[in-house]
Amino acid sequence: MTPVLDRPGVVLGIAALVLNEGATDENARTVIAAAVDDGVLALDTARAYARVDDDGVGERLAAEGRERRPGLPIITKAGHYRAGASAWHSDGGVDRMRADAARSVELLGGPLDLLLLHRADRVDDLEESVATLAALREEGLARAVGLSNASTELIDRALAVAPIDAVQNRLGLGVDSFAEYRHCRDAGIDFFGYAPFGGPRAAPLATRVPHVAALATQRAASVHRLTLAAVLDVLPGYWPVIGSTRVESVRDAIGAMAEPVDDELRQALLGDLASRGVAV
Numbered sequence: 406m407t408p409v410l411d412r413p414g415v416v417l418g419i420a421a422l423v424l425n426e427g428a429t430d431e432n433a434r435t436v437i438a439a440a441v442d443d444g445v446l447a448l449d450t451a452r453a454y455a456r457v458d459d460d461g462v463g464e465r466l467a468a469e470g471r472e473r474r475p476g477l478p479i480i481t482k483a484g485h486y487r488a489g490a491s492a493w494h495s496d497g498g499v500d501r502m503r504a505d506a507a508r509s510v511e512l513l514g515g516p517l518d519l520l521l522l523h524r525a526d527r528v529d530d531l532e533e534s535v536a537t538l539a540a541l542r543e544e545g546l547a548r549a550v551g552l553s554n555a556s557t558e559l560i561d562r563a564l565a566v567a568p569i570d571a572v573q574n575r576l577g578l579g580v581d582s583f584a585e586y587r588h589c590r591d592a593g594i595d596f597f598g599y600a601p602f603g604g605p606r607a608a609p610l611a612t613r614v615p616h617v618a619a620l621a622t623q624r625a626a627s628v629h630r631l632t633l634a635a636v637l638d639v640l641p642g643y644w645p646v647i648g649s650t651r652v653e654s655v656r657d658a659i660g661a662m663a664e665p666v667d668d669e670l671r672q673a674l675l676g677d678l679a680s681r682g683v684a685v
């Protein structure tokens with residue numbers, strides 16, 4: 406397996422910056438620039454983070470962000486694409502995967518740092534998709550490959566075809582299962598957990614991590630920042646993929662990478678996870 410990132414830290418996902426109602430390129434550029442300048446570890450984009458009239462916007466914005474820090478890793482995803490104003494289709498067949506990878510290489514300006522099969526849960530023939538990813542890696546189009554939205558069963562089916570380097574699944578704290586994270590950990594696969602705060606529509610984070618929230622109040626820090634700091638400390642091999650859409654929230658979240666984690670904070674997160682049945 407090829408390690409995708411060389412240290413623990415926060416990844417900025419740019420889906421909402423492209424797809425939210427009212428999203429503008431200007432705001433996306435400002436938020437991405439703030440994240441890059443503040444030390445975000447990687448950017449996460451996809452073929453599917455597109456506008457109806459512009460299939461390349463998500464990857465182009467990521468590539469522009471990387472101009473501020475050459476070498477910044479960019480994660481992208483193939484096999485899922487925008488097909489209309491409110492329609493996305495999945496297709497993990499050889500032709501689509503190859504065409505998507507080629508378009509991503511063109512937009513990102515070189516071999517892909519990590520190419521994921523976007524909807525592993527929706528393709529007709531997972532084995533064919535994984536064999537295609539392995540061929541793309543072999544041919545040098547992608548340095549690392551993996552799956553997104555994959556159950557433990559799909560991860561095992563993929564591993565029976567070829568090695569995979571990473572999995573990106575939803576892992577909202579207090580709302581999602583840790584099963585795939587654990588499975589990846591055991592198999593030595595990097596795990597990228599998207600929507601760590603539960604996404605924009607989840608119940609407030611403070612209600613799901615009340616012990617961390619109480620500490621945040623005492624310390625006059627945000628619950629998002631302290632939660633991420635504690636996550637980076639207690640969950641090795643889990644890279645949170647955040648979806649902040651404002652400069653203030655992205656700076657606050659990325660600041661978690663420099664936030665000291667003491668035993669009180671560590672125990673607060675462990676207690677919050679344990680109360681939801683997650684033993685770490």
Ligand SMILES: NC(=O)c1ccc[n+]([C@@H]2O[C@H](COP(=O)([O-])OP(=O)(O)OC[C@H]3O[C@@H](n4cnc5c(N)ncnc54)[C@H](OP(=O)(O)O)[C@@H]3O)[C@@H](O)[C@H]2O)c1
Binds near residue numbers: 574627651
């Ligand atoms: N692989 C896939 O199929 C898949 C699917 C979904 C998402 N993703 C990736 O995961 C990324 C994140 O997803 P998400 O947007 O659901 O994640 P999220 O970070 O859990 O949720 C975003 C919400 O959290 C808020 N937030 C973030 N940082 C904050 C802070 N420091 N203080 C206060 N609020 C904060 C945001 O508010 P503001 O908007 O006000 O900043 C936004 O409402 C996406 O951009 C995408 O790249 C991947």
